[in-house]
Amino acid sequence: MINTFNKNKPISLIGKEYALKGVNPLEPKVFRDLVKRRAMDILNITPNNEEWEVDESVRKEVEKNIYEKIHKENNLLPVDFLYKGVEKARAVCRISTPDGLGTGFLIDKGMIMTNNHVIQSKEIAEQSFAEFYYEADKQVVKVKLKPEDIFITSVVDDLDFTIVSCENLGIEDIKPVHLLRSSVTITRGEFVNIIQHPNGRKKEVALQDNKVTYVYDKVIRYNTDTEPGSSGSAVFNNKWELVALHHAGWFTDDNNQEAENEGIRISAIVNRLIKLANEGNQNASRILTTVEGTSPYLGLFDVHGLIQNEKDLLEVEIPSFKGDKRxxxxxxxxxxxxxxxxxxxxxxxxxxxxxxxxxxxxxxxxxxxxxxxxxxxxxxxxxxxxxxxxxxxxxxxxxxxxxxxxxxxxxxxxxxxxxxxxxxxxxxxxxxxxxxxxxxxxxxxxxxxxxxxxxxxxxxxxxxxxxxxxxxxxxxxxxxxxxxxxxxxxxxxxxxxxxxxxxxxxxxxxxxxxxxxxxxxxxxxxxxxxxxxxxxxxxxxxxxxxxxxxxxxxxxxxxxxxxxxxxxxxxxxxxxxxxxxxxxxxxxxxxxxxYKNAGNIPEYFRNKHNSLCTIVKDEDSIEKTLLKLHINKSKLENQINYYNEEQDKLLINEYYTDIHFNIGDKKILFKDISKLVTNTHTKWLSYDKSKRELFSLVDLRENGLIKSIYSGKLTDPEELIREDYELEKVKKQACKGLLVDARYLTQVDKEEIIEIIESTCNCNVEHVVPQSWFNHKSPMKGDLHHLFTCEKACNQFRDDDEYYDFPDYNPESNIERTISNCGKGEFEKFEPESGKGEVARAVLYFLLRYPGKIKENRRNRINIDLLLTWHKEFPVSLYEKHRNKAIYELQGNRNPLIDFPQCANGIDFSLSLV
Structure with a gap:
């Protein structure tokens, strides 16, 4: 029954019918975790998690040990137990309402908690007051409640709590009993301590002989001495941590001798406040700032970043977060x-x-x-x-x-x-x-x-x-x-x-x-x-x-x-x-x-600006690039690190899973492979970035040196890196000058100045499909698959000429129109001295990756038949396989002409030039 007929009568819920509705036993896994965590404190053990996961007998044995230890030592508590209890008791007050008397306690400065069945509404709160120090030999301090500031309540059939503001005058020195976030503060067999105003009397405490009999998701049940008027009391464990809000009680025998009491778990109340706060309740948000501790399941951030829908709010943590904890x-x-x-x-x-x-x-x-x-x-x-x-x-x-x-x-x-x-x-x-x-x-x-x-x-x-x-x-x-x-x-x-x-x-x-x-x-x-x-x-x-x-x-x-x-x-x-x-x-x-609903996020390195000054931005310091080179050269000491064929076979098979090379239709195969190398090109490198990768990894030969693509000249990669950075310094200075004189220069003027600066360097990078053929645009400009190291003389000698096979050219002979062993060139045609197979496969890749990107007035410079001939005559080298794998790791895509050389005759490359 509920006594609410006389303001001098204690308010109480007596009867099993007042047991909280919608209460569920803890799932076995959750209960095991609770017992395990309590055992770490009480028994000072280091649990074996694998045993706890699979063996229920471990939990039973540990629970028995907890019970025996607690009951063996129930009269041997630390000396500060009573001091701490006295301090907590100061925060407990008697609540006087128009309907009767109950108990409450201060949870923060100017904020009291009690039961909903003690204070049901703002109207009741306005007519009520709290009495602190209502105990022997103390001067009572009465404070008014202020529901206009903060008032949150949960009805008696739900969580049966009320939090309401109060005056602070006269109770400034009382240390509040803060709500705790943790849900692992008590387990079955432990004792609880309750500070209360039973029957409206002066403050009393029920100590020690109050055993917890059940732990549910929202409540705990315990045997203790409580009477009407105890409603709204604070329930503590033996460390004086707040574990529950006393709610109701009933007798379990016909003689009314054995009583069972029920308290609302504080962690369940905090969960409700979190739910309300996430729904926009400002009062709940204010109260949460006073909550101490953290959830062992949700940590410092609690539910931040996890709440995405109403279902998540319902699964905040009762008592452990049941949603997707990823x-x-x-x-x-x-x-x-x-x-x-x-x-x-x-x-x-x-x-x-x-x-x-x-x-x-x-x-x-x-x-x-x-x-x-x-x-x-x-x-x-x-x-x-x-x-x-x-x-x-x-x-x-x-x-x-x-x-x-x-x-x-x-x-x-x-x-x-x-x-x-x-x-x-x-x-x-x-x-x-x-x-x-x-x-x-x-x-x-x-x-x-x-x-x-x-x-x-x-x-x-x-x-x-x-x-x-x-x-x-x-x-x-x-x-x-x-x-x-x-x-x-x-x-x-x-x-x-x-x-x-x-x-x-x-x-x-x-x-x-x-x-x-x-x-x-x-x-x-x-x-x-x-x-x-x-x-x-x-x-x-x-x-x-x-x-x-x-x-x-x-x-x-x-x-x-x-x-x-x-x-x-x-x-x-x-x-x-x-x-x-x-x-x-x-x-x-x-x-x-x-990790909830989070897949792999692709990385895009697109150049979103057309400014030449932005393009020459230094992305890696020279020290970093040289460190990369040092690592990569050290790997070459083990030959398998240069190119691990067995490992790459697995990557190749996975990469081409959806490609049917024997389809028999050249147009379909072109489209399928073109789509593959385009969609997997997820990392667009700037030209500067590509050059550094070329010199520090991609173009390295087995001996740790770099070979020029046309002449075959060997060069120390560190020399190339240092020269490239010196070039960048000059280009940056030039850019500053261009900015000063920008109004007097056209874009063509600026590009020509940069090209003149680049021509003064002793090293360069060759685009086997010249930049002028695709208007210097990205991602083509920085695509490593068609970039090769090439010294300045050979690069300038080739210019943007088309590849050609001169009938009378023999690299072994001394031809008038050759220079620095680069090859032969005349009439805007160029035949390299070396690297024919490599450049052929690179151009064919370009046709697959960038259909329609070569300017119309340059498409007649692509001789597909010649490229296929060179591809066949000069087989894929170990160096190319190393390059292809390295570029795959950097860009995300591969050159199929290197992985499957025989597929070339089954592809209609002319579709790229339509």
Whole structure:
């Protein structure tokens, strides 16, 4: 029955009929997880997750152990148990309404929670008041309720709670009992403690002998001493954490001796507030700012980025998120001097922060393993099972990745450090290590476990050289170049090309200037802290406030929007006293990766501007390009790394799966292959980018040198790279001059000036289909399949002449119209001395990839029969196979004339020239 007939009578729900409706038992998997998390705290165990997943007897045995430990030690509680209880009791108040008396408690300054059946409406609230300190030897403080400020309620048959504002005068010093987000604060067999005003009497507490009998999705049930008037009481566990809102009770025997009580789980109430906030309820949003802790299932960001429809709102977390959890919460934090001598109080403080961050994976900087061991032990006291992997550098500033064992598998990839040791051990011109004290990047492959599909990503943690002197800045710049080159190279590796990369840590460098340019400007990467830097946010809060910690991700990642941002800087110094002195001078950076409805995002590198100055933009520094060359040449020491035929066969078969080479119809085969090489050309490289790739990888021969396509002259690729960068400097200066005199120059004038500048260089790149034939347009200009290294003399000698086979030309003889062993040329015709097969297959590829793109007045310069003859007479070389595979990894498409030379006679190439 509900007593609501006398304002001096206690309000209560007594009777089984008042048990909350729509309550469901926990699913076995969810209940096992709850018991496991509670056991970590109560029994101090490290659970074996595989056993818990498959063996229900493990849960039963652990539950028995929890029960025995609790009941054996029920009279042996820490001395601070009573102190904390007294502090919590101050926040409990008696609620006086026109209908009677109940209990409530302060959940924030000027905000009270009680039952809906105590305060059903704003009208009731306006006529009600709360009495604090209604207890022995205390002066009662009455405060009015203010439903006009905040009022949220859920009816008695739903979650039976009311949150209402109140005056703050006279209760300013009371510490509120904040709502908690976590749903793993209590399990079956534990004791609860209830502070109440039974029958409207002065404040009393039911301690210890109050056992939890059932845990459901929205409620818990327990045996305890409650009476009418206890409605709206706070229910605590033995750590004085708020676990439930007392709701109703009933007798379970005919003699009315054995009672069972029911409390609404606080996590269920918080879920409702989140749902209301996502629906636009401003009061709910305000209340949520007071909620403490995080969900062990949803982490720091909670449901941000996950709510896409009404169904998702209903599945927020009851008690664990039941929707599609395909996300990973990732963070980076320089804890600063978290070494083996750290005191226990700091370990405890850091553990509390890590628990509240609730990351799946957290990259840590300036740590040591003994301190991390103690941190892992401390986290178990909060029912958090974490472990770590570790890079042991010299000194005390090591790197680590801390991860949630429940959600994530982590594999330390020292093999990556070994693979790139030749560049990771680089030194500056002054002889200093780029990565001081062997503090190389930490590479970790992470797998977030999902029911349908495991989610993988590669995490890279860095701590670059500090200080602002020129040498330290040089070391950071070279380190950024090395990391960028490694990432570029990993993206070509079958093991990593299809998984996202997340790079972060302490870069000791702001984003202004060019120190981190090779990472920030990489077409494969996106710097999440760019907008934070522009907004003036900081991550280093020591003696100089600055943003020197960053998160950079590969551009195949879908990011969850967190308060309209993609990354969050967690300013812990705003909420934790003496944070800098006691914790760290850095604050964490965190990000949520979303995999829900996220497929692979293609990368497009289209030149959207026609300005010549934009075209000559330097995309890779010379240092980065030389590092790429160094890696690629080192691979050539193993011949199979030059061209792995067995591996490429698999790629070839997969690439041409839908092509029927024996179809017997030349026109259909042309169209099918043309469509394939066009649709798979997903990465459009600028001409400058293509040149760097040509010199550092694509055109390398087995001996690590580059051979000019027409003359066969061997050249050191480093020489080509350095000369190309010198050319770019000259071109940039020319561009500046053109901008000054732009009104006096036509576009033709500008192009001619650039061509004159290029002609002064000792190296060049040959477009076997000359640029003038397609008006210098992209993506044709930067398509590596028809670009070859060619020294200036041969390039100029050929000009834009058509390929031709002179009957009287023999490369072995001395012909008047040959130059520098390039070939013979006359009457706008050119026959190369070498490379006939390579250029023929490149032109035929061009016809397949770009039908109709060659200008009409140049189409008569394409002799298809001659190209097919050269294709047949000069078979595909190992060099071409290497080129084709390398270009496939860079651009996404292949040259079918190299993969299947015999298909040439089955294709009608003339369709490209119609």
């Amino acid at each position: 996300f990973a919460d990732i963070g980076f934090w320089n804890i600063e001097h978290f070494n083996n001598s750290v005191n226990q109080q700091r370990v405890t403080n850091v553990a509390k922060i890590v628990a509240n961050l609730s990351m799946d994976v957290l990259g840590l900087v300036e740590v040591e393993n003994s301190a991390l061991d103690r941190l892992v032990v401390e986290l178990k006291k909060s029912s958090i099972n974490m472990n770590y992997v570790y890079l042991n550098a010299e000194g005390t500033q090591d790197l680590a990745v801390l991860y949630d064992v429940e959600t994530t598998n982590v594999e330390l990839r020292n093999d990556i450090n070994e693979k790139y040791k030749s560049i990771l051990s680089s030194k500056t011109n002054l002889g200093n290590d780029v990565f001081p004290k062997k503090r190389e990047p930490l590479f970790v492959k992470c797998i977030v476990k999902e029911e349908d599909k495991d989610i993988e990503f590669l995490m890279i943690v860095v701590h670059l050289k500090a200080f602002g002197d020129p040498e330290s800045m040089t070391r950071r710049k070279l380190a950024a170049n090395i990391i960028s080159v490694i990432i570029d190279d990993l993206r070509k590796d079958e093991s990593f090309k299809n998984i996202p990369i997340v790079l972060g840590g302490d870069f000791n460098q702001t984003l202004d200037g060019d120190i981190l340019g090779s990472l920030i400007d990489s077409p494969y990467l996106f710097t999440l802290t760019t907008d934070d830097a522009k907004a003036g946010y900081v991550s280093y809060i020591g003696n100089r406030f600055s943003l020197i910690d960053h998160i950079i991700v590969s551009n195949d990642v879908k990011l969850g929007s967190i308060s309209d941002d993609d990354a969050a800087i967690v300013r812990l110094d705003k909420s934790i006293r003496r944070y800098v002195n006691n914790i760290s001078d850095h604050v964490p950076l965190v990000v949520r990766l979303i």
